[in-house]
Amino acid sequence: MICPDCGTILKDSAKFCTNCGYQMNDLNRPTQSSPKKLYRSRNNQMIAGVCAGLADYMGEDPTLVRLITVLLLLFTGGSVAIAYLIAMFVIPEEPIKMKSEQPLTS
Numbered sequence: 001m002i003c004p005d006c007g008t009i010l011k012d013s014a015k016f017c018t019n020c021g022y023q024m025n026d027l028n029r030p031t032q033s034s035p036k037k038l039y040r041s042r043n044n045q046m047i048a049g050v051c052a053g054l055a056d057y058m059g060e061d062p063t064l065v066r067l068i069t070v071l072l073l074l075f076t077g078g079s080v081a082i083a084y085l086i087a088m089f090v091i092p093e094e095p096i097k098m099k100s101e102q103p104l105t106s
């Protein structure tokens with residue numbers, strides 16, 4: 001691998017750059033510590049936050065998901081409403097976000 005900081009070629013197992021001391025570990029570490037979970041949105045809900053939660057999960061616009069839901073509702077004649085009701089009970093509500101997580105390693 002190559003040090004992104006100074007360009008020195010390093011062993012793939014290297015944890016630090018031998019030239020500048022850049023911490024190579026940071027590159028391999030995923031930015032999100034936990035896998036993405038499906039939750040009902042707490043702060044962006046119209047009925048039960050299912051649409052906003054789904055949108056958040058898929059990285060889509062909540063408005064777009066609501067629009068699709070409403071369109072499906074019109075075309076399917078109510079089965080989406082049942083699915084929504086089921087989702088309301090099945091999908092947990094979004095947990096209250098912690099202010100800031102202190103890294104355990106020092």
Ligand SMILES: [Zn+2]
Pocket residue numbers: 003004005006007008017018019020021022
């Ligand atoms: Zn370096």
